[in-house]
Amino acid sequence: MSEANRERSTSSDGRDRPMAPPEGAQPIPGIFRAPGEEGGVHAPAHAPHGDAGHGHPPYEPVFTPGSKRRNELDEVLTRYPTKMAALLPALWMVQHERGWVSDAAMAEVADVLELTPAYVKGVVTFYTMYHQHPVGRHFIQVCTTSPCNVCGAEDVVEALLKHTGCFELGQMSPDGKYTVIEVECLGACGFATPVMINEDFIESVTPDGIPAILAGLE
Amino acid sequence: MADSNPTLVNLTIEGRPVSVPTGTTILEAARHAGILVPHYCYHPALPIAGVCRMCLVEVEKAPKLAPSCATTVAEGQVVHVHSDKAAEARTGVLEMLLINHPLDCPICDQSGECELQDYTYQEGRAEGRLRDPKRFNPVEDFGGDVMYTPNRCILCTRCVRFMDDVAHDPVLNVSERGDRALIGKFEGKDLTHPWAGNVIDLCPVGALLSKDSLNKARSWELDRTASVCPNCSQGCNMIIETRDNTVVRLRPRANHEVNQYFMCDHGRLSYRWMNRQDRLDVPMVRSGAALTGTDWELAIAEAARLLSGKRAFVLASPMLSNEALFLLSELVRGTGGTGSYRVPHGEEAPLAGVEDLARRADRAANGRGAELLGFTRSDAPLGALQAGDVLVVADEELAGVDAPDIAKASAIVVIGTTLPPWARHLAAVVLPVANFTEEEGTFTNLRGRVQRFMQAKAAPGFARPSWYVLSDLLAAMGGETGFVLASDVFAELARSRAEFAGLSYDTLGLKGRLIAGAAAPAGAGT
């Protein structure tokens, strides 16, 4: 689904997905027909596509032959009888190198694994852990599912929003340091409330403990 | 019924005994018994998905309802399609499909041919129970002729499976999860596959629509006629949909020997020429510098007069029917003349997932027919024209032909639907004929399949069916009395040409038949 269409959609509430970068970014002219152009239907022009919007640098490939990640991917490919099976591992590698999975990244992965970009996109949009937008340097995920909810998870969320300066869930803080989202059960229900920050899994977080946790992040 | 054949399975569906081969699904078995199990995601040309859950049937002694599209038959099964349990399940599915649906039938093109409407009317709830805001996504342009309205989408995934498994071009996906899911594509990779428009037909609802057809007509206003696509030699079966004597839309018609359920986008969208207004609608004869309108008898008589004692050089269009080409070949034979044709060609565009189906390089319907009827194919079709011949140009525009080439002819008779520019000054007689939507006839496709096409609309003015005009011409030249029915012409063709022996309109039906000894055509192109 195109980026702008997802923003317009009222079904996704952004609580489990990071949203597009904030206002002020320069939009790129849409790919749909200009008004009045022959062909009938004019679908709304969408905002940025690819990486060149929002002032991001153009995409640098991750799997150039001979690169560390390419070697890693080649090893992973030996574990499965099909190339397609290396898709999730490949996407993790891209996210670790570039911080998020852009359209250009999807195209590169598709090319390397002999899939179509549309197929890769279908997979990326299914799994919630692949970011389709750049996120804050510290990506914070708070579990608020029922077992943690009864233990005060929502208070943890409020405290995080307050102390990180994020105006709302899913939106990067103005200084680019944080993005906070709610996620579903993190599998640490007895250690409520668990919070993940990038790849760190922190247990038993309380609202009072948040300033100390944030202070420890660079 | 109780066959002891070990490969047949006997079961009962809605009280009817059914015997089908092992491995048949319950839904297909029901179809054989004449029972429709309501469904959306199932399609015989696509891999089974089993996701819409409409086809759930009650199987006695089974704990749960079975998805009949994905469940194979078992000996002795007793299946109920319309029991209370199955009907309730279907009503439940229909309600769920409609809760986020915009209910915009008044402005949706699919209205009148929408399976969501059909089943809801049959067994859906009269009122939905949603009291909350609906999910909304804006319309998207998928490229090609296809637009996508996510709000109407029931996520049956027929379109995704078609592009994956039939077109072998996986440019559509299911994006997102849960009730946020919708069909997606990759930015910049559009539905430009030459057969992508079939997703519009496959879509049971108004989610995927033709941009070309948008808002043009309501489906119940359209008359439907069985026909054959004339744009290449594949001969895909199609339906011509007309309203007020205008062709509004073309859609494929199923024929498992030719095109399965599909037709290519080019054929689908090439209908505007069928509605051209600059038509020849009155017979004309030259008097001095101008062509003047006259009546049929005089025009035919003049043409016959010009032809008598001369050789006829017939340049025929490979878009003409077998019937017209047959009569033209009789004209050639009777005057000791020559017949030739040329075929425009382009790149072949196969539908990879279907055997032997492609938009063919030969961009005309009846090249094979012309070849069988004795016409010579040539890219320089007037090369064999001899001085003194009467040039009969049958439905050819002769674009790119120079005046000196045709100056050799002693006279030029034009039989066609429109007046080529050069004919204004050079034609002696002009006979207006119907185009292929305005007459009935047959084409022979590249594999030698003779297929009927029926008349979909009326010809303008005084234009007549091509075979009718030609048979009158032959009669005026001393032949038998003119044919009155196209079937009579075909019968004569079948009688006198060995390849067509044994065929008749009755035996051709609407699926066609192969000529005797059918094999791939000789010569360049297919």
Added chain:
Amino acid sequence: MGYPHTPHARETTVLSKYFGDREAITLEGWKKRGGYAALKTALGMAPGDIVSVVKDSGLRGRGGAGFPTGVKWSFMKPGDGKPHYLCCNADESEPGTFKDREIMRWTPHALIEGCAIGSYAIGAETCYIYIRGEFTEPLVRVESALKECYAGGILGTNAMGSGKTINIYVHRGAGAYICGEETALMNSIEGRRGNPRIKPPFPAVSGVFAQPTTINNVETLAAVPHIINNGAAWYKQWMRPDNPKSTGTKLYSVCGNIQKPGNYEVPMGFPFKDFLYDLCGGPPPGRKFKAIIPGGISVPIQTVEEAEASLMDYEGFVAQGTMLGSGGVIVIDDAQNLVKQIARAARFFAHESCAQCTQCREGTAWTTRILERIVAGDGTPEDLDTLLDIGENMTGKTICVLSDSCATPVASGIKKFRADFEALIKKKKHHLVPAVA
């Protein structure tokens, strides 16, 4: 209870014995604690004999379905010339459940040994451990343990010198509860969207990469080495005398409003009342239990009376109106808004629905909206009937049971705690103009 506490005296610590023991994480430490003796023994047995022992032990799938493990293994036909696969389901995402995480981060070698024995028993040379993407610590631990195993000759083309090939790989998930469903897990390993598949064909016939496959939970596989070492009879010592169908120990993950949340390992048939009040310390000070969900969010909610009468095994929970499921015990006290928590549970399912089946895709979201509207004070009396009817439509009609799982807390909640719902529903009709389909 395991880490961060010492086990309670009434626990039976088979799987959780070394929770919190840092030395147990390494290969050397694990070997000191008896590790890989079972694998050595197993590699000297015939695969069919291993299957028999496991069958005899009565071990049942600990991920939630409770299917007899030995029987599942016996579906893998030996000598069919096809590559067999074992998949370990470490996607633990059922709310309330956090036992597999502990097994993997404290005793990764226990899991690896179980996977190796399982692979050998079903004729598989390749095993994928599907770990959910969020389990960063278990991922590191298990990967590191695998490295040690390969370096130490335990895995690879000559496992423990037996000449047999056993390869175990970690496959990292990326955030999808539905990938814990066995056929969705296989699709995810194949690099597809995590959509469950229609059965038949069953995984043992056509599974991952269309080859015969068995999928087992982490806790199930971690029990296998103990059964090999000690025998089936040993494992069967833990059962109710009148119920031989449930044997062995079970790790229960306890969370919510309770004094001592954490993982507890008790034998089959343990009295739930003792468990809740004695082992887990009872409700927080000044509060009372209100509702208990013993098997993860997908099983019916119990009233306190039902919970106190339950015996903790598969049949015991069924007898008290619920199921053992994954053993994730969620405790809700009387200070909570139960309807809000049920709404949050519905929202969980709505987020996780894969979107294939109509009833699940639309029904989970619709259920969530109605419940959230009720919580916000905007409910109507008809809403409860509508919820129950939607739940009926969502049950038994879909490819997998996520749909049924969403309907379960709603139906059991309305049935057993109707007063809570009615209290939130205003008496007067609300003002919104109803949408008409």
